[in-house]
Amino acid sequence: MADTSLGTPEQLRDPNYMPALVKAVPLGIQHVLSMFVSNVTPAIIVAGAAGFGFGSNSPDFPELLYMIQMSMLFAGIATLLQTVGAGPVGARLPVVQGTSFAFIPIMIPLVAGRGVDALAALYGGVLLGGLFHALLGTVIGRIRFALPPLVTGLVVTMIGLALVKVGIEYAAGGVPAKASGAASYGGLRSWSAALVVIFVTLGLKFFARGMLSVSAVLLGIIAGYIYALGIGMLSFEAIGQSWSRAAAFALPQPFKYGFEFSAAALIGFCLMAFVSAVETVGDVSGIAKGGAGREATDKEIQGATYADGIGTAIAGCFGALPNTSFSQNVGLIAMTGVMSRHVVTLGALFLILCGLVPKVGGLIRTVPIEVLGGGVIVMFGMVVAAGVSMLSDVTWNRRNMVIFAVALSVGLGLQLEVMNLAPGAPNALQHLPDTLRILGASGILPAALIAIVLNLLLPEELASEATEEISGGMAGHK
Template sequence: MNDTEQAASQTKPSRTINQNPDAMPPLGKAIPLGLQHIMAMFAGNVTPPIIIAGVIGASAGEQIFLIQVALFVAGVSTLIQTIGVGPFGARLPIVQGTSFGFLPVALPLAKAFGLPAVLGASFVAGLLQVVLGAFLKKIRHWFSPVVTGIVVLLIGITLMPVGLNYAAGGVGSDDFASPTNLALAFFVLIVTISVHQLGRGFIKASSILFGLAAGYLVAIALGMVDFTNLANAAWFSVPKPLEYGMQFSMTAIVGMTLIMFVVGLETIGNISAITTGGAGRPARDKELSGGVMADGVATSFAAVFNTLPNTAYAQNVGLITLTGVVSRHVVTIGGLLLIAMGLFPKLGGLVAAMPHAVLGGAGIVMFGMIASAGLKIIQECELDQRAMLIIAVALSLGIGLPAVEAISETMPGQAGLLLKSGLVPAAVAALALDAILPGKPGRQKPNPEEPVMTKSKGAEANP
């Protein structure tokens, strides 16, 4: 083989190339892969604004507007992560979207103070998250593999019931858990698994998209799709900033800031899951810091455009882990598609018409993959008695507290909300125990950006 042929063979798409965030698949493959990311996160992105619209008594037109700005903001925020702006952005395949994590605090605040107070508190919380990201390198040693892995694992476990609720048709639906919904979700699950196992290359990487598309077509044939909102949606509309204004309430700011720190830890876990589960390496300091800072910018930007805080989406981490395609340019295409949906509401309406059961069938796979990524991160440290004790306490709190709501209901105000989430006390417990228990905290593998210094002949490498 001559030099030209050898160079050509080295540029052919492969699993190794897919693991490179800077690799760019051909557009014919990149566009469907980007669309797959959007379809995976779409329901989660528009559901929080729909919920908040019901709380504030929004009209049908206001609800469409809130969905529109949620799509637009998610698209712009995604581009900040994938392309990067100065120090902001991880430059990894991170999909941003409206955060469910803020809802437990945002909903009571919206009832008590109104949406402007929630937006004002979100704006401040976003700025504080930027500060957290800027100093992240100095405190990164707090987030050992056992701590980060626990958070990622609990994110997946927390989302598993969400996937099953979608599969049953969505909480509150008239036909919840009907045989039709469950059968449709099972059909999507089978198609996704079959394509992933039997397909090769692009087909294998697009297994979620094939499952969603097949389920959507079957749902249309069964008469389960309602296109009413699609017909009523405008063809083109530019989102308006500060439509509801902002108010700054100290109570609201404190509540949103507390949740912001947890969401920041989730973002650290999601970035770690992407690099570990997809790229096969630990996350770098610049990626973690830039990703958390971009998360904060996205949250403040979202507040200006009348929607709830944004964060890195865990379901897309599961998709990356499942497909192995870690190209940030693929997600950039997805971000552009989200912006288009925000500018052309009918495009968003087309995807919004997809039944929850279809999304649930794919969610069962993706959310489980997130938990698997968490386990993979935990394996980076030695699972001695010390690590096992940290895992035991954190998982007991993270899974047990949401299951026993009576405990959180006895706590006053924000404390009860934080306990009810489960993830907050679990993360705090993992951080505290890893810092104070005797013995060495779990360490990550050497950072690829930092050269390993060696001693004289016969000496071991520095840890």
């Protein structure tokens, strides 16, 4: 329920209304707290996949720090594009932008084990994919028919399923420990830190209210961090080293890692841009409905899509990852009842400030991988749950069951087959060109392509037929 001390009901539903600064600032920071961990996690995952060392004495430490810093800075800049706008760019609604999880299954194969050398192609894909994403703004209203809940729900579910393995590996001790065969991998000490995060997060989410509930994942990770200090998993000396090695202030560097054209990166980012665009359409619609009790206008949806793409393209020029609207903040607007875009603008300015101070990234880097794993398990599980929620809107007739079954079987099958192989071992896609092999290994793009094509081609008449043939005769039984 909205707090009427912030303004009249009419004012609270107005995106252009500005509450008193003493109340607007905490509301803006609350938006940042609800997305902070999710925003920096993709950079840590991609850096880990590339083989960056996580220790403060690692030669890769400055690169990891820079990626975390850019995640915060350009999430703030992309959010300003949405809330303040620039010409046709931006919804001018309280839309919070952050680093997208959707692209992680595409990015991991591009950088796997290749270190800093892989980043030129990665950021080339981010830049070009962002420009393509912005172009989708001109046609987003006309292509939504090809992406019903059956397709988008499947894709979001597949994204979550592709990522849950990362959470388990982190909670057990991290990919480097697994690769080296370290005896500590999967030990009680590692799992205990992850479980502290999970239990504290769940406790706050279900039994607390207000900001405590909204920031449950962040507070869970803080609790895990304190626990890690208590059991000696992390030392104050290591924290001090990270803090001292990080600068007090630093500006982003354009094309720090160079620019390289990669067909796999370009195709992968462009295809996933469709998913991100549809997600943003849903978030903007949810904000308009939950905050103002109305439908989003075509101009707002188009402006939001432009901001998504341009924010991503700019981020790619400076070493940040693709941005998209954050769904958790949509729920926060519905909960607080404050529709003010200026509140979110204040949150964006706070993010930008954090992004210009590398010492913030230095502290984030000291979070033990096991502690981060506990938070990641919750976050990626929520991605799967969001996909299942979308699928609940599907009418499960024979036609839709066939589409879902074929797309899921091929996509998840490819994903699992490639994931479980030793390096250099033959795989189901080994005879494909490099570009197609990288794209197919994610499992998500093949599943999305199959679902879209079958949804457009299979006749609607199948929808009226019974489902007994597919469900083994169980349809209709109680």
